[in-house]
Amino acid sequence: MKVSLQFLGAAHCVTGSKYLLTLARGRQRQQVLIDCGLFQGLKELRLRNREPLPVQPAEIDVVVLTHAHIDHCGYLPKLVRDGFQGRIFCTEPTVDLLSIMLLDSAKLQEEEAAFANAKGFSHHHPATPLYTQADVLRVLPLVESVAYDAPVSLFADALTFCFRDAGHILGSAIAELTVQGAEQRKQLVFSGDLGRYASPVLHDPTAITAADVLLVESTYGDRVTRSQDPEAELVGVVHEALARGGMLVVAAFAVGRTQTLLYYLKKLRQEGRLLLVPVYVDSPMGIRVSDLYPRHPGAHRLGHGNVFDFSGLRFVTEASESKQLNEKKGAAIIISASGMCTGGRIIHHLYHHLPRPEDTLLLIGYQAEGTRGRDLQDGATTVKMFGELVPVRCQVRHLDGFSAHADRQELLRWLGNFTVAPKCTFVVHGEPAAAQALAHTLREKSGWPNVVVPDYLETHVLFEGL
Incomplete structure (x- = not known):
């Protein structure tokens, strides 16, 4: 043979x-x-x-x-x-x-x-x-x-x-x-x-x-990307973002990263380490994936039941509600996909939030060469979307520890x-x-x-x- x-x-x-x-x-x-x-x-x-x-x-x-x-x-x-x-x-x-x-x-x-x-x-x-x-x-x-x-x-x-x-x-x-x-x-x-x-x-x-x-x-x-204290890093980014009076937009892969982030947000809020601001998961795929965890309890450490739910968390399914998020002002967290900012609802959020100096974009995953996420991580001052150049005036943060x-x-x-x-x-x-x-x-x-x-x-x- x-x-x-x-x-x-x-x-x-x-x-x-x-x-x-x-x-x-x-x-x-x-x-x-x-x-x-x-x-x-x-x-x-x-x-x-x-x-x-x-x-x-x-x-x-x-x-x-x-x-x-x-x-x-x-x-x-x-x-x-x-x-x-x-x-x-x-x-x-x-x-x-x-x-x-x-x-x-x-x-x-x-x-x-x-x-x-x-x-x-x-x-x-x-x-x-x-x-x-x-x-x-x-x-x-x-x-x-x-x-x-x-x-x-x-x-x-x-x-x-x-x-x-x-x-x-x-x-x-x-x-x-x-x-x-x-x-x-x-x-x-x-x-x-x-x-x-x-x-x-x-x-x-x-x-x-x-x-x-x-x-x-x-x-x-x-x-080496292993953080000594990923929870403290996340708390720092969230507090810094919300202290600016704007929104924190998180680009998170719908599979894996979104669920890990929800785990940490739930834990930190229960411990009183995060402000009680609204958290929106605006990723239909991320929502469907989160619903799979109770069906496969042996494939993870979280056990049975609604493992990600907490007070103030809202799953956004309708496109109309997603669009309304871009009209909101003030302290809130939006979690959306895709994680490399190449497609999905995150693009619309970037279009509206990148030009706002008071807002923050958080990247929490690997950003491949040639992706919009990699450009933003590398300090791009403008990014192209919907056929036009959008200025980047918001704060851009990146945490490797959640990879x-x-x-x-x-x-x-x-x-x-x-x-x-x-x-x-x-x-x-x-x-x-x-x-x-x-x-x-x-x-x-x-x-x-x-x-x-x-x-x-x-x-x-x-x-x-x-």
């Missing part, structure tokens, strides 16, 4: 995760796609979403998803529309999240295309979405749920996979794959996105002790669980500096052999004669 791996995304960037595993036995060939994400951020990356894959989607047998973030699952509707008819495996919470995430992604694309056509500022005539809500509905029947730690065998036992809790978002997983040849067995581990240790909401990432081949993410491979990604120290802690170094390690899902920094540490300080930062579309033969 010949086993090869091609990097269709998340190579020298943090989005577009797609890894094509091919098992070739004589005339037989099985192909497994681990993750199926959209490219985001820089235009040159986003354009890849519209390029044909170097493999025919109809020839892919199985998709294994580590979690439901769009950069890991958001290409699925296009894959299915282009001919994929196989099985899609993920954890049970991820099944619930997929329909929310993909339908929202399609809806945003449809709305943005319609708006661009109406305003005439698209470079494409007409502007078209990458996929539609109808395309999403063709994906969902192909999805099958798998419990954590429950092996699934494929291709007459030639391949077995198992999900382990990654602690990144609800339902996130590390994928362990075992390839069984005629005489040898090899283990491949795909880290997915690794979460943080001692999170108040999610479990620690599962320790993995052995692999022949490892793919490890490197989002924060070159920096859902393991930082450098936590990545090395997770990697330190391996009792023997993998024979080959691929450092993926990181911008070049971050990926190279982690790879250098593994080579020079940990003494790991054959550590590679792969290029986009690069193919590696992992095993021959298996």
Whole structure:
């Protein structure tokens, strides 16, 4: 058996995760796609979403998803529309999240295309979405749920996979794959996105002790983001913002970051450390995701019931109420998405609040290159939205401590669980500096052999004669 791996995304960037595993036995060939994400951020990356894959989607047998973030699952509707008819495996919470995430992604694309056509500022005539809500509905029947730690065998036992809790978002997983040849067995581990240790909401990432081949993410491979006291940092930003007499607008990912922020706001208010001002969650997807936590109590630390509710919290579902928020003045907190300020209701809030000196924008997640959030984090004085330049006069704050990604120290802690170094390690899902920094540490300080930062579309033969 010949086993090869091609990097269709998340190579020298943090989005577009797609890894094509091919098992070739004589005339037989099985192909497994681990993750199926959209490219985001820089235009040159986003354009890849519209390029044909170097493999025919109809020839892919199985998709294994580590979690439901769009950069890991958001290409699925296009894959299915282009001919994929196989099985899609993920954890049970991820099944619930997929329909929310993909339908929202399609809806945003449809709305943005319609708006661009109406305003005439698209470079494409007409502007078209990458996929539609109808395309999403063709994906969902192909999805099958798998419990954590429950092996699934494929291709007459030639391949077995198992999900382990990654602690990144609800339902996130590390994928362990075992390839069984005629005489040898090899283990491949795909880290997915690794979460943080001692999170108040999610479990620690599962320790993995052995692999022949490892793919490890490197989002924060070159920096430490663990705050000594994230609660105190949040209290400081909130008090500073409200003392200015304006609103605090928080750009938070609908999955994970919104729920973690609500946990902290609830806890701090109960302890009397925050002012009792209105808190609006203006993210329909964030609201639907929050409602999933009671359905999956084993996938997080918060237990049963309405784990996020507190006095003064209001979930905004109607678009009309969302628009009314921009007319309000005075002290309040608005939590909206997307976390990188690339789409969703946060755009309308930015349009109205960025020009107001009394208001504050808080970024609490990773901001990829080429996103509006990254521009704001880097100190942009104007940002473009709705075809016009909007001045940035408000205060912009950024807290790394609320990231859902393991930082450098936590990545090395997770990697330190391996009792023997993998024979080959691929450092993926990181911008070049971050990926190279982690790879250098593994080579020079940990003494790991054959550590590679792969290029986009690069193919590696992992095993021959298996």
